[in-house]
Amino acid sequence: MNVKKWLCFILLSALALSLEAKLVHVAVAANFSNTMKSLVKEFEKTSDYQIVLSFGSSGKFYAQIKQGAPYELFFSADQAKPDALEKDGLVIENSRFTYAIGRLAVWSNRPNFANKIKTKLKEGTFNKLAIANPKLAPYGAASLQVLSHLGLTDDTQAKWVRGENVAQAYQFVSSGNADLGFIALSQLLGRNKMQQGSYWLVPRIMHHPIKQDAVLLRSAEKSQGAQVFLDFIHTTKAQNIIAEYGYLMSNRLNTEQGI
């Protein structure tokens, strides 16, 4: 009886281990979470590999990866963290690439409020302007470039409220605490999302492209799964999903004209 129990246990553990081998751990910047969930859903339809997603801020992931976190892929919200990891030697060489380019929008949760946005910003007929912290979030840095491009930095500065990231800028606006906010277009688009209020899509020429880079990490050397998933990200199907969520693709940058 005891022997049987042990055999069962060993068999089950072996099974668990073989399943484990099919798991791919991926760290994803919070702003890309909805898009990534759709991508993974599509990927797992045809693949045996299972993608285990962790969402969070890129800065925290950087610190965790440096301390040996078991992620095989890292989709950052910027280029700085993958770049730093590369310099730290924690990245598989030449694996870094731009998987998405973010679009900025100025959003209000009230209908028509984002119309004639430049006049509104100039005259200050709003209570607060939410932006992602420019020091932390590429979307925040781009927001400041837009304001400076419009010559509105000084006019609006007193009304800025900074969120830790675009997700928080979104919360400030959606909860009605800020009339206007610079957020990611991807937060407004995407599948099954109800459009609320009004927004102004910021023309691309007003800020540096918000490039989001991904890297294959050293821990991916042992397994194939991470590479298989990366190959999927490069397929047209995956690229279309990413575009659907309001991101630009790096290879389409030159062909697509500004809106």
Next chain:
Amino acid sequence: MSLSDGDIATIWLTLRLATTVTVLLLIFATPVAWWLARTMSWFKGPLSAIVALPLVLPPTVLGFYLLLAMGPNGAIGQFTQSLGLGTLPFTFWGLVVASMVYSLPFVVQPIQNAIEAIGNRPIEAAATLGAGPIDRFFTVVLPLAKPGFMTATILGFAHTVGEFGIVLMIGGSIPGETRVVSVQIYDHVESLEYAQAHALSGVMIIFSFVVLLLLYTFQRKGKAVGMTYGR
């Protein structure tokens, strides 16, 4: 590795916030603790539970609901707007209110325990000697419950200094208004400025250690002079 002007501004703001919150909480929590310690009412249980509730929710979640409640469409927001005060998020006083909610159990409970430990006898004895209720509170309860008040002050202050999640949610990181030390350290870490993060954290830890050491030393001396009556 030195502190920037921005770092120093966050330290002053944090001290101002923690002091304001601690003083207001002592004023507000003492009657609550007094009532909880002395009452026989059925409402003691529910009120104790309400006081302890801020411990249950994670601070960022609590902050999120405060953001909604204090916003223009929330109950507190509607109330402050009707008073002509505007809304509280993104202001210093918004942080004060939120911190008071967050630190409430840490101030009420030590005071409540200390008053309960005194028991009825000293208070009744004072009453027979002709001391009025206010006199009894200041000359009997306050000296006897002093260790409890000290603990409440220390916990309330330290807890507010260390507060992060709520401030992150409702603060908006406005320099000199809502950007406190914990948020500044977090910003440094997130932007990979680890040296600045270490410096600021180091200063805060040393400062807090010194303050706590002084308070505890002071408290020990108080006890040694004979403050342990009734305990």
